[in-house]
């Protein structure tokens with residue numbers, strides 16, 4: 001309380017003085033002064049100091065013990081770990097600098113004192129009026145407790161305590177400037193200022209930018225791989241070859257499959273991102289392995305399936321078509337298709353949903369399989385209005401057929417004998433008539449007669465062109481074998 005009164009008295013006195021304060025005089029506020037370390041009671045007015053010719057007595061001359069300290073005196077912030085960024089920036093950019101008329105105190109008998117020119121020579125150097133010594137600003141603000149070799153050396157003069165031995169100052173300053181911890185602190189303070197002035201992005205932002213760039217790059221690489229797989233799928237060509245291992249970019253004498261050949265074709269056509277990835281990318285994440293190919297295929301399948309499901313649910317009315325057959329691995333598979341009205345395209349569509357292995361081939365077992373396939377795919381079965389299967393009793397039976405079990409739960413789901421199966425059955429029955437059987441047999445024999453010889457085919461072709469010049473057909477097509 002007494003101190004504050006003194007300050008008030010001091011500032012009032014100050015205002016009454018006729019002589020102008022020096023430009024370096026920093027405005028004082030009471031809050032700042034009350035936060036000053038206890039050493040601050042030794043300070044004297046700048047103005048008083050500059051007027052005192054005998055600097056040895058400058059302290060003792062301050063008889064009224066008024067307090068005066070520059071707000072941006074680095075001495076205020078030694079050992080202070082909680083300096084806010086704004087203050088740090090202020091201390092680095094506009095530190096307190098003694099006026100040219102400032103009389104630096106002499107501590108030793110040799111009459112040595114701080115020289116203002118040193119501040120120009122060492123830009124990191126600051127004089128503290130509070131400590132009557134020199135400090136390194138970046139080190140005070142950014143150094144850790146310890147530095148030196150291995151980071152075990154306690155940091156002393158210029159960092160945690162004032163440097164006031166003016167005997168070998170220049171050498172000592174140069175030595176300090178050459179230490180690794182000082183260089184690190186200077187670097188830290190430079191980056192701090194850059195970030196604060198918005199010239200540079202902080203480390204989190206830099207990392208996030210780098211991360212986004214990496215993600216963007218990886219997406220471009222994956223896009224090339226995915227497009228190649230989709231091309232193979234659309235054109236119904238096999239992806240893999242007999243020997244598809246090793247570096248994709250190595251051209252082998254053997255066929256290493258369409259997928260790898262198409263990747264090389266993309267690179268040849270100017271896909272530089274893919275080229276860089278295949279040549280220099282990490283070998284454990286090239287995203288070209290058979291496992292990845294299968295994963296991408298199944299992801300594409302899931303996307304297509306989810307679109308079909310969405311359309312079926314939007315249609316609010318659909319039929320289910322199902323049939324089982326034994327695959328090449330001797331596993332009984334049930335194929336499930338959906339027939340619905342596509343509101344977007346305004347036409348009726350039939351889409352394949354999935355294959356499910358069938359173990360229980362009874363009517364009840366097959367009904368459960370069909371319904372669980374629909375429900376597992378989140379299809380709203382309340383919109384099920386039709387069922388289409390072959391005529392097998394397990395499917396069509398009106399007592400224990402799959403259709404009857406499904407109709408019990410969804411009475412709207414009427415069973416219709418699949419028209420494709422009906423046509424197949426009609427043709428099979430018709431061909432049992434001798435005249436139709438003979439006709440088909442003659443057509444087949446004539447076809448074989450011409451196809452088995454290039455010479456006969458040529459004769460047939462020229463004859464067709466001569467007799468029917470408008471026709472697009474010039475060969476005989478073999479009959480499709482049906483069971």
Ligand SMILES: [Zn+2]
Pocket residue numbers: 124136137138139176181182183185
């Ligand atoms: Zn330093």
